[in-house]
Amino acid sequence: MTIDSIRYASRFDGISGSAIREIFKLLAVPGMISFAGGNPAASALPDEACAELARELLLEKGKTLLQYGATEGYGPLRESLAPYLKDRFSFTCAPDEILPVTGSTQAMDLLCKALIDPGDKVVVENPTFLGNMQAIRLYQAQLVPVDSDDDGIRTDELEEVFKKEHPKMLYVIPTFQNPTGRTLSLARRRKIAELAAQYGVVIAEDDPYRDLRYTGEELPAIKSFDTEGWVAFMGSFSKVISPGLRVGFLAANKTLLRKCTIGKQSSDVHTANLNQAIVDAYLRRDLLAPHVQRICLSYAEQMNTMLGLLAKCGGVARYIRPQGGLFIFAELNDGMDAGKLLTACVDRGVAYVPGTHFYAFGGHENTFRLNFSMSSVEQIKQGMEKLNDVFTASMRS
């Protein structure tokens, strides 16, 4: 029997892989200016510091770090995460309410594994991060998109959906949302925590960009308003230390965290110890704050340059001005199609992600997402000029 007769699991029906990751492969062309990714700048990756830390940690406790670790995570990291969460995200939790994971993508996977049966409903922002939409789809959940406005996801609509649809979970990115760059207002953060307890819906709060704030006031996490344990908080060090290390964490109620921990036993046994220890050293030795401060100075300049040029860019009808993060979301004039125009842009040497991919049911063909972290100010100027040329030409034709 040839392998062509293999029967795959039904969870893959209609799944074809991350559209974004496929776009990324096209960007390997030398000289391409990519506004498509969500990667940190090369200059933001602390290679020398990590080199010395890795050596020091392995020489000092290599026999522990190279051995099997606990699924529950590297003890010192759990201990240093607790005060970090209190300080940065304004909620209190004990070390045993925190599970270090292999990137916060794994936190999403484990929450789905713990909670989702096929056919269950999961509410997502419309638009939202498409990687995690794929994660949810692989658990054969039904996505229920709820629109957002300048204050983030609309809690009036959300309450209607909670009431009528009885979803298992809400997936929400409260700060500098991907792709919109929007930040959920304080009132709505409080309201979402209330709705969660009122209707018995788990909130998967995904907050990887929070430390990348360039202007405005910090807001407490949704989880800081959580009295009953319905909010599961997913954090990541991918945007502020290194994505290549694959270290994130899940902070949640103990019973939910226990299910996720059992799920993780079969996912990868535990997250690599050395990688957890490097992040722990960043927290424990106060290396993170000054590093983030330095990154933010540069990202702020890149964002402001891009925003300034976007204001003058042909074909752009409107865009959202974020207070931080990595992305700017924009809309072209009615009738223009960012997906179709991407080919011409890539030919000119600049790329972005069409916004339609971020909507659970597509549409919104005139939207697109720009990333500014991976390009220098000079590259941003050149890339925006190319975009302006293509979009302007398209309006004429």
Place this chain on the structure above:
Amino acid sequence: MTIDSIRYASRFDGISGSAIREIFKLLAVPGMISFAGGNPAASALPDEACAELARELLLEKGKTLLQYGATEGYGPLRESLAPYLKDRFSFTCAPDEILPVTGSTQAMDLLCKALIDPGDKVVVENPTFLGNMQAIRLYQAQLVPVDSDDDGIRTDELEEVFKKEHPKMLYVIPTFQNPTGRTLSLARRRKIAELAAQYGVVIAEDDPYRDLRYTGEELPAIKSFDTEGWVAFMGSFSKVISPGLRVGFLAANKTLLRKCTIGKQSSDVHTANLNQAIVDAYLRRDLLAPHVQRICLSYAEQMNTMLGLLAKCGGVARYIRPQGGLFIFAELNDGMDAGKLLTACVDRGVAYVPGTHFYAFGGHENTFRLNFSMSSVEQIKQGMEKLNDVFTASMRS
């Protein structure tokens, strides 16, 4: 609504976490001699070499290693794995037929994700590694155990089961099996590859212990007899370099590997780059072979010491003499219960894993698994004396 009303996914029905990992937690008592784990010896963990490698690699290509990597894996590692597989496992595959994963546990998870719908049947050896039985159960598959004898899993029974039950997958550990220590014979390896193609069953071949051979002749992998692509080979560096690094790989037919890769996008995006680069350096610089040779000298002495004492141990009716690996599987006299006796043993300061946990449907209460890699020859002598005392006393009472 309190969190107590949370509704978990049905995949967790009847799942309570790995029994072995729970036993391990009891072993933290100082002075405990543990024959329970499956960890490499501390002396087998190359902390100094990894410290220098990590530093060198991060200084040399830290900007790449700390950045997002491809889900498909770190390119250089895929390239160095191909000749390694040819040399060590006797099968040919191209770099794009190899997916580096976050420990071979993830390979099992991804194969299940790609293939298993609830109710599908998965054949396992009886007994087998309980961690992967849990992985399979979390996909709500039905386990179909097939007995093994001195030549490994019985292929006559296997063919009957393939014919009648139409399973999706066979999970098999061909070399120094966990827990039995048995090695699948050459004839049966060939036969399993044939049966896979004949009946359209994916073979999940798990071969992490192969390099730990202390006596006897090496055998080619089942995959070396695979003509149609039905054999998926899972490898690991946990037993020969470091489990804490979490690097393994899956070698499989491209279409199956593509499904696993899409599954991995949502599991953890990619395996940590630094960890892949360290393993790559071990392969590329020929550091692995001499390291393994050194480990094997020591493990062989530990195994032979344990086997010698087991021959004289009270209450032990029979045991399997392995040619390598980490485990010895033994049977107590009829009527003795290794699970019940464990408490007395732990009280005396020695531990093992009751064999019943390794059988899909339990039973076999008189069996137990001993590990020799984590204990020195002196500790093995002491521990076996304690076992002898407890087992002998139990026979008298």
